[in-house]
Amino acid sequence: MTQLLKPSDYITMPWKNGQGSTAQIHLVPESAQFPQDEFLWRISSAQVSGENQFSQFPGYDRWLSVWQGAGLLLNEQKLEAFAPRLFAGETPIHCQPLSSDVIDLGAIFRRGQVTAQMTAEHLSSQQSRSFTLAPGSHYFFCAQGHLAIETLSANSGSTLHIDVPSEDRLDAATKAKTQYEIKNKLVLRNPGIQETRFFHIYLRKISVSEISS
Secondary structure, three states, X not given: OEEXXXXXXXXXXXXXXXXXXXXXXXXXOOOOOXXXXXXXXXXXXXXXXXXXXXXXXXXXXXXXEEEEOOEEEEOOEEEEEOOOEEXXXXXXXXXXXXXXXXEEEEEEEEOOOEEEEEEEEEEXXXXXXXXXXXXXXXXXXXXXXXXXXXXXXXXXXXXXXXXXXXXXXXXXXXXXXXXXXXXXXXXXXXXXXXXXEEEEEEEEEOOHXXXXX
8 A cells, every 4th residue: 555645634733741742644553542542653743942851652662853953952962864863762851952943753663563664865856766665564754855656746744655565464366466576666756856855664563473482
């Protein structure tokens, strides 16, 4: 499944601790209600305008990066733009913008049940790049410029979301028909004349066999 999520699709809501607001991009499972229900992962973007304390999420881990603004001070450690950082959700974090307002991008995911990676990427003008997508959920968040895949195009602030099924969920006939290995190769394009900067967030549920081993 491939879908384009625009800022108008995001849900704006208060932080868990009430010290700010965030735009929720995607919550899994979608039936969960944040923050009262347990969830597997949440992708969101928030504007930070002044000093604050991060909400705490015991039992979860977090990826965080800045995509607009100079960066943040997290417990007196500098977090510069386009430099994702991983930390535990229960860690007390005092946050302060380095200069003017900042907009961040974050992924919160259930420790021991989900694995996650976040990387900052870029495409030069008219450049294309091929990605091999492992089974799981992939989010390509466009921070600057334009990002295109097939017939879908994301502008700054929009997200391309792609779910890749695991091979064991496909029968032999379906694998042959869809050419499973080939289908998992994705070509991202920058159709514009300016550089495109984006984030790739990859999340995967840990299987029962992995948990028990």
